[in-house]
Amino acid sequence: MSLNKAMLIGNVGRDPEVRYLDGKDGNAKVATFTLATTERYRDRNGETRENTEWHNIVAWRSTADVVERFVRKGTQVYIEGRIRTRSWDDQTGNKRYTTEIIADNLQLLGKKSDNPGAQQGGYSQQGQTYQQPGYAPAPQQPAYTQPAQPSYQPQQPQAFSQPQPAQPVDIANDGPEDDLPF
Numbered sequence: 001m002s003l004n005k006a007m008l009i010g011n012v013g014r015d016p017e018v019r020y021l022d023g024k025d026g027n028a029k030v031a032t033f034t035l036a037t038t039e040r041y042r043d044r045n046g047e048t049r050e051n052t053e054w055h056n057i058v059a060w061r062s063t064a065d066v067v068e069r070f071v072r073k074g075t076q077v078y079i080e081g082r083i084r085t086r087s088w089d090d091q092t093g094n095k096r097y098t099t100e101i102i103a104d105n106l107q108l109l110g111k112k113s114d115n116p117g118a119q120q121g122g123y124s125q126q127g128q129t130y131q132q133p134g135y136a137p138a139p140q141q142p143a144y145t146q147p148a149q150p151s152y153q154p155q156q157p158q159a160f161s162q163p164q165p166a167q168p169v170d171i172a173n174d175g176p177e178d179d180l181p182f
Contacts, residue, residue: 006101008055008079009109010037016059018068031064033057033071035079035101057081059103070108080105 013034021028035055043049057079059067071077081103090096 004082006055006079006081006083008035008037008101010035010055010077010079012036012071012073012075012077013054015073016067016071018064029061029064029068031059031067031071033067035077056098056100057103058084058100059106063103063106066106071106076109078105078107078109079103 013036016031016033018029018031021030035057037053037055039051039053041049041051079101081101083099084102085097085099087095087097
């Protein structure tokens with residue numbers, strides 16, 4: 001058994017590059033962009049340190065459509081995908097390698113006003129859904145509403161009643177209605 005899964009939350013480092021593999025009308029669209037993830041930690045001296053890692057992201061077909069319409073430099077995104085390493089020979093004949101994340105799932109994060117690609121329309125207020133052309137937007141619900149609290153009403157103390165003694169059980173007179181197997 002094996003698993004190849006990457007989950008990243010970060011900011012897009014440059015505007016995506018979108019290419020069409022089967023011509024402009026074809027369905028094979030690919031979008032590539034870089035994503036920065038930053039790890040913040042305190043060193044032994046108590047100083048805050050940052051370590052930024054850059055990831056090459058590749059999105060195909062419908063995910064590439066979303067990237068083309070909504071993702072710009074600075075957009076915060078959540079990516080789920082697979083890690084893929086490929087190699088090629090450069091102009092001097094040296095073998096080169098690159099590691100990419102093939103995006104299977106992409107969600108836009110942050111507020112609408114924070115996303116420069118959201119100005120084109122079709123991006124929901126909550127920043128996680130995509131509106132297809134020709135569909136009416138879903139009604140927005142508040143993110144959280146506090147449940148109504150019942151007003152406090154003190155309860156009257158109840159009078160204690162004497163417990164009733166239990167009725168005696170006649171265990172010596174087991175009748176045929178006993179269905180125990182032993």
